Amino acid sequence: MKAVPDPIEFYFDFSSPYGYFGATRISQLAANYGRALVWRPFLLGAVFKVTGSGPLPSVPLKGPYSKHDMSRCARFLDIPFTFPDPFPISTQAPARAIYWLEQRAPQRIEAAVLALYRAYFVDGRDISSPQTTADVLATLGLDGAEVLAAVGEPALKERLRNETQTAVERGVFGSPYVFVDGEPFWGHDRLDQVERWLKTGGF
Amino acid sequence: MKAVPDPIEFYFDFSSPYGYFGATRISQLAANYGRALVWRPFLLGAVFKVTGSGPLPSVPLKGPYSKHDMSRCARFLDIPFTFPDPFPISTQAPARAIYWLEQRAPQRIEAAVLALYRAYFVDGRDISSPQTTADVLATLGLDGAEVLAAVGEPALKERLRNETQTAVERGVFGSPYVFVDGEPFWGHDRLDQVERWLKTGGF
Numbered sequence: 001m002k003a004v005p006d007p008i009e010f011y012f013d014f015s016s017p018y019g020y021f022g023a024t025r026i027s028q029l030a031a032n033y034g035r036a037l038v039w040r041p042f043l044l045g046a047v048f049k050v051t052g053s054g055p056l057p058s059v060p061l062k063g064p065y066s067k068h069d070m071s072r073c074a075r076f077l078d079i080p081f082t083f084p085d086p087f088p089i090s091t092q093a094p095a096r097a098i099y100w101l102e103q104r105a106p107q108r109i110e111a112a113v114l115a116l117y118r119a120y121f122v123d124g125r126d127i128s129s130p131q132t133t134a135d136v137l138a139t140l141g142l143d144g145a146e147v148l149a150a151v152g153e154p155a156l157k158e159r160l161r162n163e164t165q166t167a168v169e170r171g172v173f174g175s176p177y178v179f180v181d182g183e184p185f186w187g188h189d190r191l192d193q194v195e196r197w198l199k200t201g202g203f
Numbered sequence: 204m205k206a207v208p209d210p211i212e213f214y215f216d217f218s219s220p221y222g223y224f225g226a227t228r229i230s231q232l233a234a235n236y237g238r239a240l241v242w243r244p245f246l247l248g249a250v251f252k253v254t255g256s257g258p259l260p261s262v263p264l265k266g267p268y269s270k271h272d273m274s275r276c277a278r279f280l281d282i283p284f285t286f287p288d289p290f291p292i293s294t295q296a297p298a299r300a301i302y303w304l305e306q307r308a309p310q311r312i313e314a315a316v317l318a319l320y321r322a323y324f325v326d327g328r329d330i331s332s333p334q335t336t337a338d339v340l341a342t343l344g345l346d347g348a349e350v351l352a353a354v355g356e357p358a359l360k361e362r363l364r365n366e367t368q369t370a371v372e373r374g375v376f377g378s379p380y381v382f383v384d385g386e387p388f389w390g391h392d393r394l395d396q397v398e399r400w401l402k403t404g405g406f
Contacts, residue, residue, distance in 0.1 A: 060253055196279060
């Protein structure tokens with residue numbers, strides 16, 4: 001057994017309600033089992049091109065159900081949630097901001113992820129806008145102008161493209177998608193299995 | 204509140220591992236909350252034509268994951284399971300047998316569903332064969348020759364077509380799919396929400 005266990009990797013898209021639900025719970029889960037957490041925002045749209053899939057609400061039959069299920073899951077888990085409009089949105093701006101924070105202030109990432117998710121799924125703010133993303137992060141004491149400049153940087157655009165490509169290569173096809181010691185778990189509704197895995201080292 | 208609450212409706216395809224997992228748990232859940240249970244086998248293939256979807260293992264990225272997830276879910280839930288070959292299979296024969304039982308011996312349906320599921324997902328028997336379906340039901344004391352004749356009857360073919368059509372009209376797009384007082388739940392991983400719904404009357 002390693003002295004320091006590997007971090008949990010949490011892949012998510014900022015436009016994914018189930019990603020939001022998972023994000024509100026994964027930190028506590030990691031902390032309970034002495035694990036660090038790596039936040040990996042990626043672009044679900046790029047993955048859909050590989051799987052031939054599309055945003056859930058656009059799928060016949062499954063679409064209307066999924067909107068109903070998202071709201072019910074939020075009530076079941078007691079997580080504040082209002083189905084946003086527009087939905088889905090492009091999430092380059094908030095995703096790049098997280099990779100910028102990884103270099104500048106990694107200890108702020110968790111608060112930033114949750115603040116951006118809440119802005120979209122609770123307050124209905126369109127975080128696809130770089131300005132809105134900057135405004136949300138400014139409420140955490142970060143420099144809004146610096147965030148705004150960062151999300152337009154070629155290096156961060158490249159970083160997000162690479163992370164999304166890596167996600168596809170690792171088999172990530174949905175959000176959230178969690179790796180624990182290489183074991184893949186798709187969906188916030190597999191966090192009970194993630195917990196068992198952390199507790200027992202595999203089953 | 205009704206003196207006798209409505210039954211729980213359990214839609215499933217005999218080729219669905221998640222349908223099997225749900226089937227092993229739904230009876231106890233219904234019994235715990237004083238509900239009758241209506242078993243509704245249907246043909247998932249007909250639904251996939253409407254949604255433009257296909258059997259999970261054939262979907263890029265999601266396919267390999269789903270096979271892994273099915274086996275892990277079985278271990279998590281402590282349900283015996285061996286991924287069968289061939290998979291998926293046509294399920295007209297076992298589905299029609301259940302509708303035949305509904306007329307002839309409704310009290311045997313639950314045992315028949317579980318015996319057929321176990322034959323396929325534990326013993327690897329190909330229940331798409333009418334003869335195999337008849338053999339499995341014969342182990343429950345039913346008349347195998349009678350079952351074999353029944354699954355070829357035009358009236359039972361028509362019944363299954365109608366039930367599948369009704370399923371699509373009600374929005375059923377996957378297996379298992381459960382209705383509690385009209386509220387739809389997709390997936391064995393929503394049975395915890397089904398239980399809360401039964402307990403509280405909705406949330």
